[in-house]
Amino acid sequence: MTDSWEELSLVSASPKLLHKGIEGVVMKQIAAATKKAELSQPIPLPSPEPQRCDTEPLQRRKRMDLCVLTFVERLQQYYRTRVCLSAEEVSVSQQRALEIATEIQAFLHSKHPDMPLGDMTLAGSLLDDLQVVKADHTCLIVPLQLESSLWTPIAGEDTFLGHPQYCMVRRENLEYFPRGRSYWDRHLLGGYLSSRLVSEQLGKTVMESMNWPLLTGTLECEVRPVLGSPELKLEIQGLTKSSYDSGESFYITVLPTVRLGEMTLTAQREITGSFDYVWYQSLYTSETARLAALDKADSGVRRKCLKTLKAVCRNCPSLRKLNGSHLSNVILHMSEKETDWSESAFADRFQQAVTELIGYLEMGILPSYFKPNVSLFQGFTEDDIDEMGFMLYCAVTEPEILLI
Missing domain, CATH: 1.10.1410.40 (Poly(a)-polymerase, middle domain)
Structure with a gap:
């Protein structure tokens, strides 16, 4: 400039x-x-009626x-009135998100009982008391269970991409343990676990196959998948009567996650873009x-x-x-x-x-x-x-x- x-x-x-x-x-x-x-x-x-002298x-x-007011006082007032969420709002959002997560986990286990997944958990700022203004989003972590002897994380610095947070997951020991030994071998792309293929399978199973109208009736709030988004995202309306009247939505992002060693890798297509085999280190x-x-x-x-x-x-x-x-x-x-x-x-x-x-x-x-x-x-x-x-x-x- x-x-x-x-x-x-x-x-x-x-x-x-x-x-x-x-x-x-x-x-x-x-x-x-x-x-x-x-x-x-x-x-x-201003009221259309004449103002009374005693109100002026x-x-x-x-x-x-x-x-x-000093700036210190204004900042404290801003924090109290514009930043913090009420305990009731946070509690309602967390409870609804947990109920939806429970339904998704049960459906995945019944639809793909052989898919090795860990227990799904909610995560993000809503759970860490870091969400502000409105309680309107959270993440559902879907942990993929990978065999440590068959899969190795490759740090971003060691890949041809050269991006420190773009990582790859390589399939090892194919000469001794051929394809098919691991469930996730069906998502291989050029010898690496593909974040795109994993996301696509979860998208077809969760977003396209679940009976969302039935779930809406059970939870007494409207739940539907967000279509056309690179993320696996659900939109919930009507968490509370006030949010339903105002048209405000609550979003849950379904996040496939791999944990190998000290690395936590997520399939975030909105970040990694067109790299089908790349995972993002969160x-x-x-x-x-x-x-x-x-x-x-x-x-x-x-x-x-x-x-x-x-x-x-x-x-x-x-x-x-x-x-x-x-x-x-x-x-x-x-x-x-x-x-x-x-x-x-x-x-x-x-x-x-x-x-x-x-x-x-x-x-x-x-x-x-x-x-x-x-x-x-x-x-x-x-x-x-x-x-x-x-x-x-x-x-x-x-x-x-x-x-x-």
């Missing part, structure tokens, strides 16, 4: 940014922030109270466990900071491409050099994370905490980085724009 984000904010935005109206949107958001009576509620529309002082006082569990261990050791607010950043990025269109993995790694890198993660330092660490993100965007590289040779910004275009960087730079001087 020829212009820095500082110059963009002080002089003028590039034609592309002006065309998008980002600068105007930011200034409108700043102005709107001082008029809201509560950050968690929209501004009430009350409204004026509310505006004045908001204006005198680092989510390691990142989540590391954050929890660090917070437990010093009663820190790393996870609180992460959840707040996730909510900010989810609520801000310019930042939605920053996901939990990006933000977790930023905080893990910060923890290497920052020791004060006390509750009183919450706002400081939040603002520091914004500054750190700007630095990584300027470099165009965010190294993975557990695999430094992986750039988590891979796949971002220059326009993506330009838009996110400009929004975050504006938030350095006016952090309240992130809490709207």
Whole structure:
């Protein structure tokens, strides 16, 4: 980029940014922030009836109270009202997801009793108390049981792909244990276990064969497969009466998983694309466990900071491409050099994370905490980085724009 984000904010935005109206949107958001009576509620529309004189002082006082709130107080209010999920919402979502998972596991065992699968489990941010704004998704882990003597994971660095998180699973000892010795030999492609073939079999069995109308009647919520998606995904509507009335959906992603040694490999076609024999090495569990261990050791607010950043990025269109993995790694890198993660330092660490993100965007590289040779910004275009960087730079001087 020829212009820095500082110059963009002080002089003028590039034609592309002006065309998008980002600068105007930011200034409108700043102005709107001082008029809201509560950050968690929209501004009430004026009543068609004449306002009574005795209500005007009350409204004026509310505006004045908001204006005198410090950023620390606003951030805490945002965390309480916009980030955290209610215990009831989480409980209902987890219970429904568990019931659906139980039905899928029973159906797979009856349809393919010879398929060696481990016990299916739910996983992801909903189970780890890291989901924000809405309880609307989770993962169903389908563990494939592979014979350790017949299958060997090949690290991404050792493959011709050269991608540290793209791994392969090679079939071994074919001269002594020919094809057919393992159930998963039917999914071989060029001597390697194919993530595409495994996903296709599970897709045909689960997505196309299960009696979803019957399951819908049993669970009293509408369950149906999402068609046309590279993921194996289910959509559930009507978890609660309020979610049914609002049309909100809950999603379960069915994730075929291989665990060999210390490696956890998943079939995520939306990430690996057209490589039919490639598996993705997930680092989510390691990142989540590391954050929890660090917070437990010093009663820190790393996870609180992460959840707040996730909510900010989810609520801000310019930042939605920053996901939990990006933000977790930023905080893990910060923890290497920052020791004060006390509750009183919450706002400081939040603002520091914004500054750190700007630095990584300027470099165009965010190294993975557990695999430094992986750039988590891979796949971002220059326009993506330009838009996110400009929004975050504006938030350095006016952090309240992130809490709207």
